[in-house]
Amino acid sequence: MNKYFKIVIALIIVVIIAGLYLLFTRKDKVDTGSPVSPISVVQESSTPTATNDSNSVAEIKEPTAESSASSMQNYKITPPIADALSRIAKKPFGIKISPQNSPISPERFSGYHTGVDFETLATEKDTAVPVYAICTGSLTLKKWVSGYGGVVVQKCQLENQTVTVIYGHLKLESVKASVDDLEISAGDQLGILGQGYTAETDGERKHLHLGIHQGTAINIRGYVQTQPELDDWLDPQKYL
Known part of the structure; x- marks a missing residue:
């Protein structure tokens, strides 16, 4: 009887330890406070969406050499x-x-x-x-x-x-x-x-x-x- 009682107590302790471990591991992931990389956010969607944020990566458009040359040709004398x-x-x-x-x-x-x-x-x-x-x-x-x-x-x-x-x-x-x-x-x-x-x-x-x-x-x-x-x-x- 004492043998089985010890086994049960041991199992309970293991379960409690495992539960505490999972609880603290989950909390660490939620409360990390690390900034989210803007690159990773952009990569999650292949289609940029409209936004009111003027600093949004999706809104920045780099001019091409072709468009710049065309603009100059149109308006030069x-x-x-x-x-x-x-x-x-x-x-x-x-x-x-x-x-x-x-x-x-x-x-x-x-x-x-x-x-x-x-x-x-x-x-x-x-x-x-x-x-x-x-x-x-x-x-x-x-x-x-x-x-x-x-x-x-x-x-x-x-x-x-x-x-x-x-x-x-x-x-x-x-x-x-x-x-x-x-x-x-x-x-x-x-x-x-x-x-x-x-x-x-x-x-x-x-x-x-x-x-x-x-x-x-x-x-x-x-x-x-x-x-x-x-x-x-x-x-x-x-x-x-």
Whole structure:
């Protein structure tokens, strides 16, 4: 009898120990407090779900080389002059000009600059400086205008909208295309810059004024007096 009693007691002790072991093991797993790896969460589902968490891994999309190149090709323009960016040295888009604060002296204009001025080098004073079409389209204006000398306007498409492009201070006789001729392709030579301080530039220095006006209306103003008026124009430098 004592033998069987001892066996029963031993079995009870074993069961109690086993139960306590399982209890504490389960508690350890629940209360571990370890952070859940975001990688393991993503891997549990092959289909990402929508979430309001801006830091969610599922919402992050890396741009591909193809998409970046396509975007650049859609919105880039052909430079209107060689070494275009390095020539923007005095009057960028939107600068507010007055006779008192202008980088040019003497200054005859005032207001917000509607385009970009591309300067010429001292060595180009008496040499022909070609001007190229920045986009594809036909000419809508070609004439001598006070403040510009020779000016040409081209109608184009940019960012899926119609724009008019103003090329100012050209030698008008060098522009062979006529208004409403066949389209001029981007990169085609329009003409050459007018000689500085002559009638070809209406007395202005030798440089190219390039403006991009939104819409089909021909607007060749080089300066406007208010910021809301400036909103009708695009900054050419952003597309170079």
